[in-house]
Each structure stands twice: as C-alpha cells, then as structure tokens.
Amino acid sequence: MAGKVVAILGATGVVGMQMMQCLEERKFPVSRLVPLASERSVGKTVRFCDTDYPVQLATPQAFAGVDIVLGAAGDTQAAELLPQAAQQGAVCIDNSHAFRLCDDVPLVIPEINKQDIACHPRNLIANPNCATIIGLVPTWPLHQAAGIKRMIVSTYQAASGAGMPGLNELVREHRALNAGQDVGATDPFAYQLAYNLIPQIGGFTEENYTSEELKMQHEGRKIMHLPQFCVSCTCVRVPVMRSHSESITIDFEKDISPEEARAILSEAPGVKVVDKPDELVYPMPLDASDQDLILVGRIRRDLSSPRPERSLTFWCCGDQIRKGAATNAVQIAECLL
Template identity: 85%
Template sequence: MSGKVVAILGATGVVGAQMMQCLEERNFPVSRLVPLASERSVGRKVQFCGEDHAVQLASPQAFNNVDIVLGAAGDQQASELLPQAAVQGAVCVDNSHAFRLYDDVPLVIPEINAADIANHPRNIIANPNCATIIGLVPTWPLHQAAGIKRMIVSTYQAASGAGMAGLTELVREHKALDEGQAVGSTDPFAYQLAYNLIPQIGGFKDDDYTSEELKMQNEGRKIMHMPELFVSCTCVRVPVMRSHSESITLDFEQDMSPEQAREILSRAPGVKVVDKPNELVYPMPLDTSNQDAIFVGRIRKDLSSPTPSRSLTLWCCGDQIRKGAATNAVQIAEYLL
C-alpha cells in the first residue's frame, strides 16, 4: 500500500498527539508526517514512529502535496484552513464542530455509517462530538434490532474533554486545595471542578439546553439518518481526568429485553459488555481509559416506562480522547485508503 502524506492540524494538543499515536498503533501508511500548529508552537518537536518531527506553522501553504489532513484544532482555525487544504486536494477529517451539520459534509462513526464516507464533495469529513460517539456506538446495534424512538441521556464528561487546559486546571485545583490555598480563577470551567460537578458544558441555547446537549440530538439524527429522532440530554462536567460516562434510556418500537440487549451488544463492533452487577462489575472511567472500546453495563428495564418491555436503561463509558476523537478520525482515514 502506497504511503500517504498526512498533516495533523493542531498537532501539539491532546487530540492531535493522540491522533499521531493512533496512526502509529494502527500501522497507517504514512510516507511523511506534517505536524501543524499555531505560531507559538513552531519548531517544537513531536515524535512519530521513533523520529522527531518539527512542528510547522498552520497556513494554507503547509497543505501543499498533502493527501490527508486530520483536524484537531478549534472551530475558527478549522473554518479558516481546512477549506483551503481541501481545495488543494487533501481530504480533511475534522474533529471540530465547524462542519458537522453541513448537508454536503458527511458526519461519520464508522461502526454506524461508514458508507457515507464515499460522498464528500467538499473534501471534508466531520468527526462527531465525543459524547455523541460514545453514546451512539452501543445505541446503533440496539436500534437495528428493535428501532429506537427516543433517547434520554445524561453525560458525565471528564476534564480532558476541555482539552489540555481542562486537565491542567483540574490538577491545579486539587493541588491548591490540598495545600490549603484558594482556587482562584477556574478557566476553562465556569466554577471549581475539583470536588464538584458542573451541570453545564457549552453555552445555553434554545429551551435552556446547552450547545453540548443539542449535539447529541442534531448529530445523532444525521449519523443514523433519523431526522425525527427525539433526544433529551443533560451534560455534566465531572472531576475525572479521562473517559466520559453516560446513562442512556432508550424507548423502542419493538420488545427488547436486557438479555437480548446483552447478546446483541456482545457481537457489536466497538462495544464490550461489562455487566455483572452481582459481582460489582460495570463500566468505569478508570477501566476504559487508553483503549478504544465502549464499555456497556447496568443494562436493565426502565421501570418508569408504561411499556417496560420496550424500554431499557444502560450505562456506558469510553475514552473520549481516543474513540471519542482521535481513533474515530483515524478509522475514517483508513476507509479513505
């Protein structure tokens, strides 16, 4: 297989670094790596396949002769640079929110809608939100079996979901409090996260839902080709370093027992069933970090439903830096080969 020239936009961030690691782990055929970042990181060395690579300035000229761009930058930088990379012939797999809901940009979780990758007229393919990926990977096989009508989701999202700044801030807060000092400024969080929960991720939008909460519905509808899917989501930032957790209740068109769900999920790609409550075995962030499967457990009937035979509640955890961002992007790039 001929090698590809691969650029990483945002190579010095948490997701960009993870993208390089995933490329290496999965033996992606890279003939030349082009790490790109802002001016303050130019000249910094990043390691890939045992060699140091100097970070270059993220500019339109940097995409000359690049085959694939993996985007790990923010919305503004992605909006400015990726269309220019695409015009030069590179196919861009972007982790930002900038292009996700464009009609002519596929939004892809390979376990669900890999076929959409083939149609990318802009030369841009969007990576979904991390919580969307973690929630939909186990939801999709159950939908295929019994047809979902509605999702009620609560997410418990790690500090690293806010990037390196989130990780650094949580560590700093714990250190300050352990030393008896005041926490002070809590940027990038609205409040102290250490020993706390913050029931807000993103800005508040229509009907007092946040932008993060609306992504689960809007992105889920597009990915699963279900324009009428109903989702109610509450997103909470929690003082966990890595891996997001989600409590999901699903209403189905047909009967679906917990036993059926476990059997279906045990065969589903990207899913690992971890569900032995009598032995205190269930998914947790510590167990799901630094790997790519979505762990699913606590599968049970929804006792509040008027038709409990058609409603299940489950708990899932997944590494939002890997499967929720970097690995999913690299999987998409593999289909491009």
C-alpha cells in the same frame, strides 16, 4: 500499500498528539508526517515512529502535497484553513464542530455509517462530538434490532473534554486544595471542578439546553439517517481526568429484553459488555481510559416506562480522547484507503 502524506492540524494539543499515537499503533501507512500548529508551537518537535518532526506554522501553503489532514484544532482555525487544504486536494477529517451539520459534509462513526464516506464533494469529512460517539456506538445495534423512539441521556464528561487546559486546571485545583490554598480563578471552567460537578457544557441555547446537549440529537439524526430522532440530554462536567460516562434510557418500537440487548451488544463492533452487577462489575471511566472500546453495563428495564418491555436503561463509558476523537478520525482515514 502506498504511504500517505498526513498532516495533523493542531498537532501539539491533546487530541492531535493522540492522533499521532493512533496512527502509529494502527500502522497507518504514513510516508511523511506534517505536524501543524499555531505560532506559539512552531519550533517544537513531535515524535512519530521514532522520528522527530518539527512543528510547522499552520498556513494554507503548509498543505501542499498533503493527502490526508486530521483536524484537531478549534472551530475558527478549522473553518479558515481546512477548506483551503481541501481545495489543494487533501481529504480533511475534522474533529471541530465547524462542518458537522453541513449538508454536503458527511458526519461519520465508522461502526454506524461508514458508507457515507464515499461521498465527500468538498473533500471534508466531519468527526462527531465525543459524547455523541460514545453514546451512539452502543445505541445503533439496539436500534437496528428494535427501533428507537426516543432517548434520554445524562453525560458525565471528564476534564479532558476541555483539552489540555481542562486537564491542567483539574490538576492545579487538586494541588491547591491539598496544600490548603484557595482555588482562585478557574479557567477554562466557570467554577471549581475539583470535588464538584458543573451542570453546563457549552452555552445555553434553545429552551435552556446547552449547545453540547443538543449535539446528541442533531448529530445523531444525521449519522443514523433518522430525521425524527429525539433526545433529551443533560451534560455535566465531572472531576475525572479522562473518559466520559453516560446514563442512557431508550424507548423502542419493539420489545427487547435486557438479555437480548446483552447478546446484541456482545457482538457489536466497538463495544465491550461489562455487566455483572452481582460481582460489582460494571463500566467505569478508569477502565475505559486509554483504549478504544465503549464499555457497556447496568443493562436493565426502565421500570418507570408504561411499556417496560420496550424500554431499556444502560450505562456506558468511553475514552473521550481516543474513540471520542482521535481514533474515530483515524478509523475514517482507514476507510478512505
């Protein structure tokens, strides 16, 4: 297979570094790597396939001759640079929020809608939000079996969701507290995260939902081609380093038992059933970290439902940096091949 010139926009960030690791692990045919970042990272090197590559300044000119761009930068930089890279012929797979809800940009989870990749008129393909990916990968096969009516979700999102600044801040807070010191000013979190929970991710918008909470519904409608898909979501930042967890309750159109759900999920791509409560076996973020499967367990009927035979509750965990971001983007790139 002919090698591709692959650029990583935001190569020195936590997701950009993970993208390179995933490319190497999955033996993606890279003929040349082009790591791009802001001015403060120029002069650094990144290692890929036993070769050190100098980090270049992210400018429109840097995309000349590039076949595929994996975007791991913020919304502003993505919106400015990726359309210019696309105009030069590169297919851009972007992890930011900048293009996710654009009608002419596919929003893709390969386990669900890889067929949408075939039509990308702007040379742009969007990677969904991390919590959306982690929640919908196990939800989709259940929907195919019984049809979703609505979904109630609570997410427990790790510090890694705020990138390297979030990881560094949680470590700093623990060190300060262990030394008997005051945590002091916190950044990027509004409050101390160590030994705490913060029930806000993103700014407050419609009906006092946050922007993060609305993504599951808006992105899910586009990915699953379900314009009436309804979600009530609460997103919470938790003092976990890596991997998000989600508690999900779904009302279905048809009857579906926990046993049927386990059988369906045991065959579903990208999912691993971890569900033996009698043996205290269930998904946890530690076990979900540094791998690409969504772990699903605690599968049970929703006893509060008027139709419990058509309602299920389950718990899932997934690595936000890998499947929730980098791996999903690399999987899309593999589909392009």
